[in-house]
Amino acid sequence: MPYSYDDQNIFAKILRGEIPNDTVLETGHSLAFRDIHPQAPTHVLVIPKGAYVCYDDFAQNASDAEILDYTRAIGEVCRLMKVEENGFRLIANAGTAGVQEVPHLHVHILAGRPLGRMLAPA
Numbered sequence: 001m002p003y004s005y006d007d008q009n010i011f012a013k014i015l016r017g018e019i020p021n022d023t024v025l026e027t028g029h030s031l032a033f034r035d036i037h038p039q040a041p042t043h044v045l046v047i048p049k050g051a052y053v054c055y056d057d058f059a060q061n062a063s064d065a066e067i068l069d070y071t072r073a074i075g076e077v078c079r080l081m082k083v084e085e086n087g088f089r090l091i092a093n094a095g096t097a098g099v100q101e102v103p104h105l106h107v108h109i110l111a112g113r114p115l116g117r118m119l120a121p122a
Contacts, residue, residue: 003053011047011104024080029066030073041112042081042088046074052105054094074107083111089118 006012013019014033021033024044035043048070052058058067078084088111093100 003057005051005053006103007051009102009104011102011106012051015047015049025073025077027069027073027076029069032073032077035108039108040089040110040115042083042110044077044081044109045106046070046077046109047104047106053103054098054100054105055092056094058105074109077109081109081111083109087111089115091118 010019014021015031021031023031023033025032025046029049030046031049032044032046035045048058048062048066050058050062050066052062058070062070074090078088081088088109091108091110092106
């Protein structure tokens with residue numbers, strides 16, 4: 001399925017420097033910054049610099065260099081935030097049913113407190 005990227009979304013504006021952010025890490029293809037409405041003591045968003053709507057769009061259309069950089073950036077943010085010490089949650093929402101609020105691929109790295117179950121048992 002082809003994706004239509006909205007270059008007016010908030011993350012595109014952050015990447016263009018139109019909106020400030022609290023940068024944790026910046027690489028050639030990725031940007032990580034603190035969430036402005038944190039849901040845990042550590043709440044960092046990691047986005048690719050390319051125009052990708054969601055993870056499957058990225059996986060299908062990004063270059064090998066972008067995929068490697070993004071994956072390594074996520075790992076480096078985890079190291080910098082020391083989230084591996086007590087555990088963390090990595091979330092990537094996609095589409096309306098997945099409650100994706102910003103149509104630009106991003107993962108949330110959440111840590112620093114018990115996060116509970118992600119979904120209620122069926």
